[in-house]
Amino acid sequence: MPESVQLISEEIEPIEKPPGSFDLVILGYQPWFLSPSIPINSFLQSEYAGILRNQNVLTIIGSRNMWLNAQEKVKQRLLDLEAQLVGNIVFFDRSPNLLSILTIIRWSFKGQKEATRFMPEAGVQQKDIQNADRFGEMILSAIQNQQFSTLHQQLLERDAVELQPGLVVLEKRGIKILENFRPLY
Numbered sequence: 001m002p003e004s005v006q007l008i009s010e011e012i013e014p015i016e017k018p019p020g021s022f023d024l025v026i027l028g029y030q031p032w033f034l035s036p037s038i039p040i041n042s043f044l045q046s047e048y049a050g051i052l053r054n055q056n057v058l059t060i061i062g063s064r065n066m067w068l069n070a071q072e073k074v075k076q077r078l079l080d081l082e083a084q085l086v087g088n089i090v091f092f093d094r095s096p097n098l099l100s101i102l103t104i105i106r107w108s109f110k111g112q113k114e115a116t117r118f119m120p121e122a123g124v125q126q127k128d129i130q131n132a133d134r135f136g137e138m139i140l141s142a143i144q145n146q147q148f149s150t151l152h153q154q155l156l157e158r159d160a161v162e163l164q165p166g167l168v169v170l171e172k173r174g175i176k177i178l179e180n181f182r183p184l185y
């Protein structure tokens with residue numbers, strides 16, 4: 001947790017820049033402890049993140065339900081790299097917050113993602129994964145027309161990002177607690 005919250009990076013495997021230029025870079029990541037996960041943070045802090053310089057970047061987040069602070073950190077890093085963030089798509093667990101904690105624990109320890117008689121499916125629901133193809137055509141059309149300035153608006157109109165006010169408040173409180181946490185060792 002401290003490494004995630006304090007954006008402390010780890011060494012990563014070298015990444016070779018593919019030849020040619022990119023139409024669009026799709027950067028998928030998870031939040032951990034309301035912050036970018038250690039793997040994505042380690043990439044963004046590394047020399048290899050230089051491949052994002054001056055590129056159009058679309059972020060895709062796979063989360064439980066609290067990702068705002070993580071995205072702010074990723075946005076800042078993209079700004080530092082002079083990359084253009086052209087859109088964001090968020091996948092999250094639609095189950096009530098406390099229930100989703102229980103199902104994610106069950107998933108982590110027992111590997112069971114499927115719903116049971118008493119508890120819903122863990123993580124991003126299968127239905128949301130299947131409906132994700134609605135974003136594909138918009139992204140393809142933006143690439144073909146090299147027109148990225150309206151992409152995010154189009155994605156928002158198709159509910160690429162949904163905010164739940166109660167969770168926004170909870171996350172704001174949570175990140176303050178995590179940022180002030182000092183390990184005892």
Ligand SMILES: Cc1cc2nc3c(=O)[nH]c(=O)nc-3n(C[C@H](O)[C@H](O)[C@H](O)COP(=O)(O)O)c2cc1C
Nearest residue numbers: 030031032033034035062063064065066067123124
């Ligand atoms: C250590 C750890 C911390 C996590 N912290 C958060 C978090 O702060 N906010 C959130 O929405 N999801 C959090 N998650 C859930 C992940 O973002 C992700 O949804 C989950 O690992 C399932 O992703 P997958 O389907 O890509 O495996 C956390 C997961 C792990 C393993």
